[in-house]
Amino acid sequence: MNLNDNKLSTEAEINASLRVSVLALLGGAAVWLVVGLALGIVASLTFHKPDMFASCSLLTYGRVAPAANDALLYGFCMPAGLGVILWIFARLGQTPLALPIVPVVAANLWHLGVFLGLAGILIGETSGHTWLEFSRAASVLLFAAFLLIAVTAAATFGARRDRELQPAHWFLFAALLWFPWIYSTANLLLATNSPVRGVVQPIIGWWFTNNLIFVWLALVGVGTAFYLLPKISTRPLATTGYALFSFLTLVFFGAWCGIPAGAPVPAWLPTLSGLAGGLLLVPLVAIAIIVIQTVRGAKVAYSGGPFCFTKIGMIFFIISGLMYVSLACPKYSRVLEFTWFSPAQVQLQLLGFFAMIMFGAIYELLPRVMNAPLPFPKFAKLHFFLALAGVALFVIPLAIAGVEQGIKLHDANLAFADVNAAAVLFFRISTTGQLILLLGALLFALNIFVMTIQWKIALLKTALAAIKAPLPVSEVKA
Amino acid sequence: MKTGIGVFIAAAFALGSSWCGLVLAPSLQLGSAKLATVLNSTDTYPVQRNGDATLGLQIYRANGCAACHTEQVRQEGVSCEVSLTSLGKNKPEDFKPFAQSLLTLPEWLDHTKELSAAFKDWTGILPQVVLAKTDKESADKMADLLKAAGCKSETRIYAFGSDLSRGWGNRRSVAADFLYDNPVQLGSLRAGPDLANIGVRMADANVQLQHLYAPGAVAKNSVMPAFRYLFEVRKQVDGATSPEALTLPKEFAPAAGYEVVPKAEAKQLVAYLLSLRANVPLYEAPFTPVISAKP
Numbered sequence: 126m127n128l129n130d131n132k133l134s135t136e137a138e139i140n141a142s143l144r145v146s147v148l149a150l151l152g153g154a155a156v157w158l159v160v161g162l163a164l165g166i167v168a169s170l171t172f173h174k175p176d177m178f179a180s181c182s183l184l185t186y187g188r189v190a191p192a193a194n195d196a197l198l199y200g201f202c203m204p205a206g207l208g209v210i211l212w213i214f215a216r217l218g219q220t221p222l223a224l225p226i227v228p229v230v231a232a233n234l235w236h237l238g239v240f241l242g243l244a245g246i247l248i249g250e251t252s253g254h255t256w257l258e259f260s261r262a263a264s265v266l267l268f269a270a271f272l273l274i275a276v277t278a279a280a281t282f283g284a285r286r287d288r289e290l291q292p293a294h295w296f297l298f299a300a301l302l303w304f305p306w307i308y309s310t311a312n313l314l315l316a317t318n319s320p321v322r323g324v325v326q327p328i329i330g331w332w333f334t335n336n337l338i339f340v341w342l343a344l345v346g347v348g349t350a351f352y353l354l355p356k357i358s359t360r361p362l363a364t365t366g367y368a369l370f371s372f373l374t375l376v377f378f379g380a381w382c383g384i385p386a387g388a389p390v391p392a393w394l395p396t397l398s399g400l401a402g403g404l405l406l407v408p409l410v411a412i413a414i415i416v417i418q419t420v421r422g423a424k425v426a427y428s429g430g431p432f433c434f435t436k437i438g439m440i441f442f443i444i445s446g447l448m449y450v451s452l453a454c455p456k457y458s459r460v461l462e463f464t465w466f467s468p469a470q471v472q473l474q475l476l477g478f479f480a481m482i483m484f485g486a487i488y489e490l491l492p493r494v495m496n497a498p499l500p501f502p503k504f505a506k507l508h509f510f511l512a513l514a515g516v517a518l519f520v521i522p523l524a525i526a527g528v529e530q531g532i533k534l535h536d537a538n539l540a541f542a543d544v545n546a547a548a549v550l551f552f553r554i555s556t557t558g559q560l561i562l563l564l565g566a567l568l569f570a571l572n573i574f575v576m577t578i579q580w581k582i583a584l585l586k587t588a589l590a591a592i593k594a595p596l597p598v599s600e601v602k603a
Numbered sequence: 604m605k606t607g608i609g610v611f612i613a614a615a616f617a618l619g620s621s622w623c624g625l626v627l628a629p630s631l632q633l634g635s636a637k638l639a640t641v642l643n644s645t646d647t648y649p650v651q652r653n654g655d656a657t658l659g660l661q662i663y664r665a666n667g668c669a670a671c672h673t674e675q676v677r678q679e680g681v682s683c684e685v686s687l688t689s690l691g692k693n694k695p696e697d698f699k700p701f702a703q704s705l706l707t708l709p710e711w712l713d714h715t716k717e718l719s720a721a722f723k724d725w726t727g728i729l730p731q732v733v734l735a736k737t738d739k740e741s742a743d744k745m746a747d748l749l750k751a752a753g754c755k756s757e758t759r760i761y762a763f764g765s766d767l768s769r770g771w772g773n774r775r776s777v778a779a780d781f782l783y784d785n786p787v788q789l790g791s792l793r794a795g796p797d798l799a800n801i802g803v804r805m806a807d808a809n810v811q812l813q814h815l816y817a818p819g820a821v822a823k824n825s826v827m828p829a830f831r832y833l834f835e836v837r838k839q840v841d842g843a844t845s846p847e848a849l850t851l852p853k854e855f856a857p858a859a860g861y862e863v864v865p866k867a868e869a870k871q872l873v874a875y876l877l878s879l880r881a882n883v884p885l886y887e888a889p890f891t892p893v894i895s896a897k898p
Contacts, residue, residue: 171828172794172826175818175825175826175827175828175829176828176829177828178828179828179829179830179831179832180831180832181832182666182832185666185667185828185830185832186667186670186671186828187666187667187668187669187670187671188666188667190667190670191667191670246667249665249666250665251664251665251667252786253664253669253786253788254786255669255791282607283607290606290607290610294607294610295610295613298607298610298611298614299610299613299614302611302614302615302618303614303618306618306622307618310622310626314626314630315786320785320786321630321634322633322634322635322636322782322785323633323636323778323779323781323782323783323784323787324633324778324781324787325629325630325633325634326781326784326785326786326787327781327787327789328625328626328629328633329625329626329629329630331625332621332622332625332626336618336621372613373613373617376613376614376617376618377617377620380617380618380620380621381620381621381624381625383625384625385791387675387677388675388789389675389775389776389777389778389780389781389789390629390633390778391629391632391633391778394625394629397624397625398625459677462677463673463790463791463792463793464792464793465792465794467791467792468792530793534765534793535765536765537765537768537769540824541769541796542822542823542824542825542826543824545794545795545824545826546824546826549826
């Protein structure tokens with residue numbers, strides 16, 4: 126087995142350099158995942174019993190629902206994505222993490238920002254712009270933390286020993302550029318004391334939302350999948366040329382989407398956006414071909430492992446992308462706009478696509494980075510089935526409810542209250558899906574936390590052993 | 604793409620172009636938008652909100668009302684409608700054959716069904732719709748024809764669509780409606796009805812307050828959560844009900860000797876809701892406000 130001592134030591138060195146940073150990012154992410162799903166369940170309870178939180182301003186639907194979404198996106202998806210980016214850059218570049226202390230500081234700043242932001246939303250301190258609800262202090266913390274991690278990632282990227290760029294590099298590197306740009310633009314133009322006026326606000330809001338929820342998540346999620354799929358199936362990505370094509374079309378068409386067809390804005394904006402939405406089919410098809418060609422016939426003999434998470438995540442990405450295209454198409458958006466279909470698409474993007482890829486990556490990287498097996502490997506397998514069932518039960522009823530709601534809204538003879546009452550049955554099923562998702566998330570968090578605790582105990586033992594160890598004879602003499 | 608610089612340039616170019624298109628260009632086009640002028644009038648629109656309503660917008664924001672309510676009405680199109688308002692010296696029995704004679708003319712072939720239906724059982728009651736759901740050109744032509752025949756007619760422009768049929772407004776929402784809002788909260792989900800015109804639809808502040816305290820008291824089957832934390836349940840002073848107290852149906856009323864009064868937040872929120880009145884015709888969203896000749 127002793128192939129190359131030099132190389133083996135480098136791998137251990139890389140893993141050791143990543144350990145604290147990755148744990149800091151992922152541990153917090155796991156907490157926010159549980160918190161976000163729990164808040165989502167609280168929000169959906171309102172539809173089963175509207176008066177449930179009538180006297181509790183903290184838990185009113187209009188505050189809990191955005192808090193749940195933000196906890197999932199800013200709390201879980203983004204730090205998990207950043208942790209995975211650091212790992213992939215270090216692994217692909219065959220180099221230890223540069224500036225290993227910086228991401229630890231940044232992770233703590235980030236999680237503090239998320240905490241402040243969520244607390245602010247629940248007490249009513251929110252900007253009122255979708256996906257930008259966090260208060261100003263929280264946004265500044267998030268922005269600073271992201272920059273710190275981006276600098277670390279870029280330094281690791283620059284120090285890579287294997288100079289050749291992989292497809293995963295393009296996607297992840299672009300994502301590092303993407304977020305600071307859109308987040309600073311949106312915050313400076315919307316959430317300051319002198320924001321832009323009138324309807325320019327929602328236009329910039331839509332631009333930001335699209336570039337974050339669709340493009341950023343797609344860049345990180347697809348980039349990670351393009352790293353994991355070839356690695357696990359031990360065959361090359363098919364092919365680098367397609368990957369380049371899908372990357373370029375995704376960033377060029379994806380960046381222009383987001384303005385809804387019926388928006389009360391000058392008509393050229395939704396027209397352009399709708400056109401870009403239609404063209405989005407091109408990268409979707411290209412990515413689907415790449416994934417199919419890469420994994421077809423690959424023999425990886427374990428169910429519920431990172432490979433399954435990644436594959437199912439990519440399937441959900443294609444479905445979510447197609448739903449997004451249908452929302453951009455004027456013919457369908459007339460029916461689907463303002464219905465539950467759009468939240469269903471967002472949840473599929475967050476929980477079906479992105480979270481699945483992240484789970485796959487985390488279960489793959491954690492044992493390596495920690496240099497220890499998962500404490501409960503069976504929970505990881507169970508988590509896969511729970512996540513799959515949860516997403517299906519959560520999103521499908523919501524999407525069907527949305528289509529039905531859209532069709533009924535167009536029939537002015539149906540009373541509005543009855544249209545909404547008809548959706549309650551679907552909410553029952555989707556709340557069940559949320560509960561299953563929460564259960565899966567708890568298993569996921571358990572694995573991470575037990576692993577962290579074991580590691581800390583081991584550290585403590587080493588430290589104690591060092592203290593208790595009898596002094597060497599030489600020192601006693603001195 | 605062999606180097607990081609290539610990726611950087613491609614990504615920066617893609618995002619930069621969309622930034623120019625969807626952030627910079629709309630800011631230049633709309634960022635300095637001025638008050639619009641109401642059609643056929645010298646009034647400007649929108650009207651600046653009063654203090655309570657401006658504060659109410661922030662209550663609306665803080666409680667996330669936009670999570671379930673949109674403030675944008677859609678329409679499917681605009682049509683014209685020509686109504687006969689006076690026959691002049693003609694008699695109804697003479698006018699009927701005249702209308703019939705139009706049917707054979709080539710330019711009215713498309714409207715044959717309508718024209719014959721309009722005058723089938725007509726007994727001379729005015730105003731009578733002659734031509735509905737038509738474009739401006741045909742409407743003008745018909746109006747000229749009626750004028751030549753010595754009759755008087757009125758042409759009405761109206762927008763149509765399911766939102767409008769639900770009574771949520773009489774035109775679509777346009778950029779001008781949101782000039783004074785900060786933040787602008789268009790909303791993206793209709794778990795509750797559209798609120799662009801709630802100030803017209805539910806113009807009574809007391810009903811609005813009742814609805815906030817107990818949605819079921821005003822709207823049957825409502826899925827809206829109650830906002831009781833915006834109200835105070837307090838003991839009546841000397842057994843007399845304060846003028847501010849809500850009148851509530853039995854099942855929602857507080858215990859005897861107690862009354863429900865709105866806190867300042869509730870009053871401000873209602874002031875804001877009452878200020879939502881996007882109901883004037885504008886150049887980009889025209890309609891004829893009043894059908895003057897209706898009895």
